[in-house]
Amino acid sequence: MRAALILCLMTLAALHLLLPVDILQADPSLASLLLVELRLPRTLLVIGYGATLGLTGAALQTVFANPLASPDISGASSGAVLAAVLGTYWLAITDPILLALLGTTGALMTLALLLLIAGRNGDQTTLLLGGVALSLALGAATSLALALAPSPFAFYDAFDWLMGGFADRSLGQAAAALIPALIASAWLLGRSNALDLLALGDDVASSLGVRPKRLATETIVASSIAVGACVSVCGAIGFVGLAAPVIARRVVRGHPGRALAPAAALGALLLLLADMAVRLLPLNRTLPIGVLTALFGSPLFFWMVIRARRSVTS
């Protein structure tokens, strides 16, 4: 199963990198330039962002003991978006790497606020609700910042980016997003076993040497850094972080911690498919990728809610 997943991922990545044959034949030097400057950062970002969403989604669902949790739940994505919007439209920052750093800072500040709100003894529910409240508040603040921005086109201009996109990103931007994401993801992967033990409940997990509260805080911090960095370069993309872990757990017999690695692979796979669909759909303008993932992801969310309702009533 794992081998099939990796093979699938590699095939899709190769397909994603592929350039139209006519360009290859017409001008090989232009083709190699396009490949390195345009296609490579795009493929890397799609794989990296997708994997980050899947992995952080799986980790957050485990610490919140809730299959409906997702990376945007901590408010980190919203914080990154607000910081990037303020940087772009109010501070006139154009350097993409500076913007990526600003986004990550926004995510981290949101997180600090969340931990402050939840307090020292805050449990998972407090953190979850605090994150949802922060996301709503920051979303409103982003709309306000765009509505009152000096540029009258800010709202229209920001739409594409807010809903996620991978077009015209540089290798530098890819590095700014993916290096923090990679470090945070590696840290999370190292906690797979401890996360698995949380399934037994906090008390039994503690008796096995896990420190559940500390693990939850560290997981939220690592996830926010990873997602914040990606969001500030490619915008917010929903539902991949929710769907990938749900499918991944079916591959690993339901183990929430062991699902981290396959969730990363599935996240990358889903986003590669979505980005190829966005590129290849015969529309007269490019669809923001977040719209597509939401269109396909929301039915899954509804299905999960209905399933949860059934298990409550039965």
Next chain:
Amino acid sequence: MTALLNASGVSIPGRLQASSLTLNAGEMVALIGPNGGGKTSLLRAIAGAEEASGSVRIAGERLTAVGSRRSRLLGFMSSSREIGWEIPVADAIALGTGPISAERLGELFERFELGPLADRPVTRLSTGERSRVLMARAVAGAPLVLLLDEPLSNLDPYWVLQFLGAMRERAEEGGCVLCALHDLSLLPRFDRAVLVSDGAIQADAAASLIQDHPRFGAIFRVQPDERGGWEVRPPEGRRSSP
């Protein structure tokens, strides 16, 4: 007698006063006391489920090791019967116990009659069935110290006896068991009883003698009746009146 568990001065602010307890190899000890008296706090403090001051040593070793090594020292079943994810029964038993041999798994399946449920997700089990999974998990690593928080609640009489049998087996194999329970009629099946109330150990005696302890009646507010069961003890004032 070899002391296996040495808890000394274990305390949780506001809930558990500094308590010391030693359990010896081969002992099956009941932890009794009224609701809210501190049984769960004491168990959680010893199991490391809650930050507590004092020291806990198992066979002279501090509980710092993590993972499968730890499951050889300590098996813990908490009062919660929840397992939040759709993990199959066979996998849930092995969670945190390290690699478990097929032979051992077979033994546990047989002992707790879980074979037919092996591939069923734990979320689709009844509370009693989940108790069996969690008990099997707690004993899977053959731990030296077995800590059980009211494992017998929600069980039918057959499974109460089976669980007591599994505890006795662990004690006879050289381990020791500390088991919180409410059903005082089961006391004769234990070697020793520790009475906890108001966040402190109030009495520690042979299980057959604990009900004769001077504080037993006042703490539980029950007394043996003529039929060999228990009846509510009249309040002090009323009893002294003619």
